[in-house]
Amino acid sequence: MKLLVGKEPFCDFAYIQEAVDFLERKPSEVSAQIHILPGVYEESVKIYRSNLALIGIGHVEIVMNRYARERDERGEEIGTFATPTLFLGGSRLLLENLVIANTAGQGDDIGQALAVYAHCDYTVFSNCILKGHQDTLFTGPLPPSPKDRPEFGGIPLRERHANCRQIYRRCLIEGTVDFIFGGATAYFEHCEIRSLRHAKEGYITAASTLKEQHYGLIFRECYLTAAQDVPEGSVYLGRPWRSHAKTVFVNCRADSHIHPEGWDNWNDPANETTVGYGEYDTSKADALRSQRVKWAECSGAGGDLWSKERVFSDSEGERKWWLQDEYL
Numbered sequence: 001m002k003l004l005v006g007k008e009p010f011c012d013f014a015y016i017q018e019a020v021d022f023l024e025r026k027p028s029e030v031s032a033q034i035h036i037l038p039g040v041y042e043e044s045v046k047i048y049r050s051n052l053a054l055i056g057i058g059h060v061e062i063v064m065n066r067y068a069r070e071r072d073e074r075g076e077e078i079g080t081f082a083t084p085t086l087f088l089g090g091s092r093l094l095l096e097n098l099v100i101a102n103t104a105g106q107g108d109d110i111g112q113a114l115a116v117y118a119h120c121d122y123t124v125f126s127n128c129i130l131k132g133h134q135d136t137l138f139t140g141p142l143p144p145s146p147k148d149r150p151e152f153g154g155i156p157l158r159e160r161h162a163n164c165r166q167i168y169r170r171c172l173i174e175g176t177v178d179f180i181f182g183g184a185t186a187y188f189e190h191c192e193i194r195s196l197r198h199a200k201e202g203y204i205t206a207a208s209t210l211k212e213q214h215y216g217l218i219f220r221e222c223y224l225t226a227a228q229d230v231p232e233g234s235v236y237l238g239r240p241w242r243s244h245a246k247t248v249f250v251n252c253r254a255d256s257h258i259h260p261e262g263w264d265n266w267n268d269p270a271n272e273t274t275v276g277y278g279e280y281d282t283s284k285a286d287a288l289r290s291q292r293v294k295w296a297e298c299s300g301a302g303g304d305l306w307s308k309e310r311v312f313s314d315s316e317g318e319r320k321w322w323l324q325d326e327y328l
Helices: 016-024 269-273 285-289
Strands: 002-005 032-036 039-042 045-047 052-056 060-064 086-088 091-096 099-102 116-118 121-126 129-131 137-139 165-169 172-175 177-182 185-189 192-195 202-207 217-220 223-226 235-238 246-250 276-280 297-299
Touching: 002 016, 016 032, 016 045, 172 177, 177 185, 192 202, 202 246, 235 246, 235 276, 276 285, 285 297
Parallel strands: 002 032, 032 052, 039 060, 045 086, 052 091, 060 099, 086 116, 091 121, 099 129, 116 137, 121 165, 129 172, 137 177, 165 185, 172 192, 177 202, 185 217, 192 223, 202 235, 217 246, 246 276, 276 297
Antiparallel strands: none
16 A cells, blocks of 8 residues: 655645554555655654555655653653654554654753654664754663653553664764664664764763663664764763663774763763673774773674674574565
8 A cells, every 4th residue: 555645736645644544544464655745744753553664755854843841731741752753663664765853952941852763673764864962763662661750651652572673774863962772673884873062972872772682773884973063072982871781883984073982881880891882893993992991892803793684683584674675
C-alpha cells in the first residue's frame, strides 16, 4: 500500500500524521509506504506501526518545538520523552530523505528536546538530517528505571523491544549535549556528527547499554564536525547515562573540538570500570593513546570486529535486514 502526503489536491493526505493514522487501522503485517512531497510539515508524528517506509521526495522537513520544561494542563513539566518531533514504536521501518527537527532551542528554561524518539527495532535511517540541541536522538529502549523520579513518562509504549537494532546511513545528526543517547544497538556509517555551541562542555553520546548487551553505539567511518563557534577541546565523545554504556568510533575523522581526553565518567569514577569505550584507527591510535583517558581503549587493530555482519549476526539467522530493498 502506498500513500502520498502533500499540499497538492491529488495527494491522499495533507499531513503525515493523517496518513499514519489511516495505516494504523490496517494490518501491520502488510508493508506500506508513505511518500511525502517537498515542504515543511509542522507537526508531531507518532508511529506505532511496523513494516512501514517513510520517504521524502525533494526537501521534506518535519518540525516541532516541544521541550521538557514545557508545562501541561496541570502546570507540570511534560518531561523529555513527551517532546519528540517523530516517535517510532514498531519494527521493520525505513526513514529516507527526511529532515526531522526540534526547534525549541536550548537553555535552562528549555531543557531536553527530542527530534527523534526511536523506540524501534530493525530500522534504517538513510540520508536523513536530525536537528536539535540537547538530546536530539534517543535510541531506545529506555533503561529499566529512572534515576531521580518514579517513571520516565512521556509517550506511552505499546511494544517492548528486547533490543532496538538500528542503522543510520549517510545521515547528519547535530546537537549540543548527549545528542545521541539511549540503549539501542545503533550503527552509524558515513554520517556527519555535528556539535553545536553550548554554554558548558558538549557531549556527543550518552549510552545506556544494558549489561548483557554485546554492542551499543557504533560509529564507523563517520565525520565529527563542529559549528564555527564551538571552542577547541570542548566536546567529549561520550559519557555514560548508565554504567555499562558501550560506544566505539571506528576509522572516524574528527575536528579539533574533541576534548583530548575523549571521554567523561559523568562524575562517577566507578563507571570507569564498567563502560566499554573505544576508538579504533590504524592511522592515529598511538597519538590518541597518549591523550585519551586510560580507561578507554585506543587501538590500531580490531576495526574488523565492528562490521554490520558481526554486530547484527544474531538477527534472524544473519539475514541482512538493513538492505533497503527489504522494505520496498
